[in-house]
Amino acid sequence: MHEHHEHFPPRLPGQGRPACRRRALRGPALVGQAYAQELKPLPLDNPQAKALAYALDATAVKHPSFKPGSNCANCQFFTAATGACTLFPGFSVPAEAWCSAWAKKAA
């Protein structure tokens, strides 16, 4: 059987093909938003949380490396806007919490 191609769309100068006109996805903005919404409160039984003596209430912490007044709010790994902690990707921690990886936030 011989194939004919008369119905193939002619290429006109300056005309984009229909498939090229799909709207671009607004990827980065949506990804950023989804990521922020995915943060879950860090569970106390999280293995890394346990390893770092993570506690919800810094004022009740009795740990050799605990410095008076320290908590997530004044830790360099804390992002106040989202509660995110660099050491616990995907989780949020309360400003009043603490763990032994605490490091003073630069003024």
Ligand code: SF4
């Ligand atoms: S690293 Fe800092 S912000 Fe993260 S849980 Fe420990 S004290 Fe809180």
